[in-house]
Structure formats: structure tokens, C-alpha cells
Amino acid sequence: MTVLDPPVTTQRLLSPGPFGPLPTLSLDQLVRLAEETGLTGRGGAGFPSAIKLRSVAEAGRAPAVVGNGMEGEPLSHKDAVLLTQAPGLVLDGLELVSRALRAKRTLLAVGPEIDPRPAQAAARSRGVDVQHLSGGFVAGQETALLNQLEGRPPVPRDPLTRVTTRGLDGRPTLVSNVETLAHLALAARFGAGWFRSVGLADDPGTSLFTITGAVDHEGVVEAARGTTIADLIAAARPHPGVQAVLVGGYHGAWVLASDFGTRLTRADLAPHGASVGAGIVHVLSGDACPLRAAADMASYLAGESAAQCGPCLNGLPRMADSLQRLAHGARDARLPAEIDRLRGLVVGRGACAHPDGTARLVGSTMRVFDAHVAAHLAGWCPTELSGGPR
Ligand code: SF4
Known part of the structure; x- marks a missing residue:
């Protein structure tokens, strides 16, 4: 999938680098960094990264850390682009978190539609196990992913048992989307102030968005959090007369063209019943039912x-x-x-x-x-x- 030019100068994860050496952070330093950046998960749920890190750290046993690059949603391609163009950043994020948590196991799960070779090459010297897995829409759900990593069918588990206390092989487990890990890797190098210098005060940083549908150029673009729908889809050149976008993918909600001034934030999308989710924006043509x-x-x-x-x-x-x-x-x-x-x-x-x-x-x-x-x-x-x- 093509990488599109961003609406404004916001290329971070998809910038050519180099990014310089990765610092080693203690657990306290990493949790503080996650708090100060305000980083939220980029896999769909948008959960605060600091809270997740702290939950795993407080579970009391050496944990497992799993990078989630399953991307089972048919309209999403951003994890594939990231794992192809910047696999080193994802591995950096895994290494950073794994060291701080003193993890017993560190894995990267790559979905069936994604070429695992760039990640495997980047992982070779780091002791990270890259697994190329199978599965459909729900296989990326975190407990379904853990089941598959344990050799079981990729179906979700009992939701009452949190993976942060009992996950992979019974260990406390941090499952983090690959984009979230890559953001952490950059924030560790350049600091929370740098991370927050783009985006909104209450929703900072950038996200990768996949734009598909009635556009000249389907592709992935990195844009500031809070970018409007109109500005975002302009990067893909929407066809004349589009009637709506589906925000959030197959589990998402529609926003009509008359509301394309809506910013892609949790608060602004809430009246539409939508959320930024995994950054999927599907454009509906004016002549599609x-x-x-x-x-x-x-x-x-x-x-x-x-x-x-x-x-x-x-x-x-x-x-x-x-x-x-x-x-x-x-x-x-x-x-x-x-x-x-x-x-x-x-x-x-x-x-x-x-x-x-x-x-x-x-x-x-x-x-x-x-x-x-x-x-x-x-x-x-x-x-x-x-x-x-x-
Ligand atoms: S775990 Fe249950 S709710 Fe979830 S996809 Fe499977 S059948 Fe549906």
C-alpha cells in the first residue's frame, strides 16, 4: 500500500530517519514518559499506555511482552506499512518495554497479510521471537492472539481474566499494538515535549491512518491527532461528490460529507458514535448505496x-x-x-x-x-x- 504525503509536515514514524541510539529506561522512567506523552494505544481501543504498563509491572511476576501486528481489519493497512517501512522502530519499542519490565519473553506477532521478513531481519540480533500467524478479523483481539501463540485456536478468552495479570503462559502480559510501540521508541529518544508538540493538548502526537474507497490514491498517511476528516482525506484525493466516510473500519460509524470538518478526536467523533480506533477512514462514493x-x-x-x-x-x-x-x-x-x-x-x-x-x-x-x-x-x-x- 502507498504511503501518502501528510496533510501537514507530520512524518515521524514514516520519516526516513536515522533516529539515533535507543536509550535504556528504567520502569519508572518509562511509565513517567508514557504519562507525560499522554500516549494512547493505536490498535483500536485507545487505552492509556501508562496505565497498561503499570498494571503489568504491578502484577508481581516476570511478564511477557507481545507486539501486536495482526491487523485483521480488512480496511486497515497501517501496521503492514509500518512493519515494512520502519520495522526497526517497532523492535526498538519492544526492546524498550521488555528491558524496563524485565520481561521473560518478548514476541512480535505478524498477521497473515503482512510480509514478516523486514521484521524478522530487524529482530535477528535482539532476541525477539517474530511469529507469522494466521487468522481473520478477531485473531488480533488480544486474548485470541495469546491463544494462537500458545498453540490453541485463535478465539477470544474469558474477558473477566485480564491479560495484564494472567496472559501468555499464565504470565502477566503486555500486549501492545506495533504503532504504539514505535511511538514509544521515538518518545524515548526525543522526549515527551517533542511528542506533544504535534496534535492536541488532550490528544497529542500523530497517528497512522489508512484511507480507502472513493479516492484516487488509497494509502497510509501519518497525520497529527485532531486533523479534520476533510484535511486527512485530501491527502488521498477523494472523488467528487463523496457522500460519507466510515471512521474506525468495519466496527466503526459513518460521518456524512456535511460534517467533514469534524476533527478525528475522541470528543469530536463521539456525537457520531465513532472513534479514531485504528485510524481507518473509508470513503463512500456518491453513487454507492x-x-x-x-x-x-x-x-x-x-x-x-x-x-x-x-x-x-x-x-x-x-x-x-x-x-x-x-x-x-x-x-x-x-x-x-x-x-x-x-x-x-x-x-x-x-x-x-x-x-x-x-x-x-x-x-x-x-x-x-x-x-x-x-x-x-x-x-x-x-x-x-x-x-x-x-
Ligand atoms: S468470542 Fe464470542 S463474541 Fe467474540 S467473536 Fe467469538 S463468538 Fe463472537
Whole structure:
């Protein structure tokens, strides 16, 4: 995937380097650095890195440290770009954390779609085990990842047992997205002030964003936190007349073109039901039916569950099927209420966030494109009338 020119001068992780020697930090120094930078996880959940580090350190046993480069989301390519273009920074981050925590094991998990060779070459002299793993959408979920590393099927575990106290081989385990580790590696060299000199006071630094869909150049761009949707997608040259973006990937939510001035921050995206997540922005063409697009995503997600919990086994296929029917012309006025009912049945009922994320996408589709839903129920599709496919 192409690396796009950033909207402003914000290339850090994707700058050519060299970055200079990696300092060694004590645990206290590393936790303080994570606190002062305000760094949050870049894998999707956005959890504060300092809190995670402290939890593992306080668990009382020599921990394991796992870099998560699984990237199971089909619309995300930023981990692949990072592990290809700057694998040394990811390994630096792993080394930094592993030394500070006096880790017993240090691993880097690389997803099936990513070429592991640059990371393997960078890891050769550092004692880091790089594992090229298999798996689909949920295989990158942290407990599913640990299962696979232990030779078990890549399905999520009991959510009540925190991996920070009992993770890989029963050890306290820090699982960190590869981008988060790379940010730590740079902050250790240049300091918290440098890290915070870009982005917002309450959401500092940069992130890698993957831009796909109705653009001239799909690709990955590094941009300051707080960049607006309009400025971000300009880097990929959106097609004229785009109608919305899906922020956060298949578990994300839609933002209409009239709101492209929205900044990509937790606070600004919250009214849209979206979050920055793993930095995925998918652009919807003006002539694409949003119901069909979302129904296909929901069907994909229904097929990607680990099929071990009721909401995924029963609820997601039925929800996806109802949305497909609505998208493909079934004039059944009961469908919106049925979709709403199924959403209510799956949320908060799975062993992982997969049902919730799928329900978020479907709910956002029904809410943001309510006029489109009404048109379908009346027997026509606005995108078909505008010349696009129904
Ligand atoms: S909620 Fe779904 S994806 Fe998550 S563990 Fe249960 S069956 Fe698997």
C-alpha cells in the first residue's frame, strides 16, 4: 500500500530517519514518559499506555511482552506499512518495554497479510521471537492472539481474566499494538515535549491512518491527532461528490460529507458514535448505496465470529440478513424495528467486542442514512436515481 504525503509536515514514524541510539529506561522512567506523552494505544481501543504498563509491572511476576501486528481489519493497512517501512522502530519499542519490565519473553506477532521478513531481519540480533500467524478479523483481539501463540485456536478468552495479570503462559502480559510501540521508541529518544508538540493538548502526537474507497490514491498517511476528516482525506484525493466516510473500519460509524470538518478526536467523533480506533477512514462514493455497502460488511462480520457465543452464532447472521433484505429491495416495514431489536440482543453479550462493533456499524447505518432507509422501504434507491447501482 502507498504511503501518502501528510496533510501537514507530520512524518515521524514514516520519516526516513536515522533516529539515533535507543536509550535504556528504567520502569519508572518509562511509565513517567508514557504519562507525560499522554500516549494512547493505536490498535483500536485507545487505552492509556501508562496505565497498561503499570498494571503489568504491578502484577508481581516476570511478564511477557507481545507486539501486536495482526491487523485483521480488512480496511486497515497501517501496521503492514509500518512493519515494512520502519520495522526497526517497532523492535526498538519492544526492546524498550521488555528491558524496563524485565520481561521473560518478548514476541512480535505478524498477521497473515503482512510480509514478516523486514521484521524478522530487524529482530535477528535482539532476541525477539517474530511469529507469522494466521487468522481473520478477531485473531488480533488480544486474548485470541495469546491463544494462537500458545498453540490453541485463535478465539477470544474469558474477558473477566485480564491479560495484564494472567496472559501468555499464565504470565502477566503486555500486549501492545506495533504503532504504539514505535511511538514509544521515538518518545524515548526525543522526549515527551517533542511528542506533544504535534496534535492536541488532550490528544497529542500523530497517528497512522489508512484511507480507502472513493479516492484516487488509497494509502497510509501519518497525520497529527485532531486533523479534520476533510484535511486527512485530501491527502488521498477523494472523488467528487463523496457522500460519507466510515471512521474506525468495519466496527466503526459513518460521518456524512456535511460534517467533514469534524476533527478525528475522541470528543469530536463521539456525537457520531465513532472513534479514531485504528485510524481507518473509508470513503463512500456518491453513487454507492450505503445500505448495500453496510450490509456486505455486516455479512462479512457475521461470518468472521469465533462462533462460540450466542450473539455471534444467532444474532449477527440474522441482523446481517435483515439489512441485506432492506438493501436489496424487500419492502417490509418491520425490518428497521427487527434490526433494532437484534442490535439490542447482541450488545454486551459476547466474550469480546465483536457483536458490539457489528451492532455499532449497523446502528450507525440505520441512523445516518435514515432517509435512504425510508426510500428503500418505499421501493426506490436514491443512489440508483442519481445514476449509481442500487
Ligand atoms: S463474541 Fe463472537 S467473536 Fe467474540 S468470542 Fe464470542 S463468538 Fe467469538
